[in-house]
Amino acid sequence: MSERVFTVRGMTCGHCVASVTDEVRKLEGVRTVNVDLASGQVTVTGDGYTDDQIRAAVDEAGYELVGA
Secondary structure (H helix, E strand, O other): OEEEEEEEEOOOOHHHHHHHHHHHHOOOOEEEEEEEOOOOEEEEEEOOOOHHHHHHHHHHHOOEEEOO
C-alpha cells in the first residue's frame, strides 16, 4: 500500500474537506483519505489509483489539484 500527498487549492471550510474526502474516497483502490484544511494537503493511502483519477475527483468536488 502506498501513501501520496497532494495539495488542493480552494478549500476554506469543513464542507470543502468533506466534499474532497467523499469524492476521493469513491475511487477504487483508495483506502484512506486525510485532509488538512490549513495546509490544503490531502493524504491518500491505497493502491491502484492514478494522479489523474485523484485530479478528476478533486475537480468533481469543485476544487483544484496543484502540481501532480
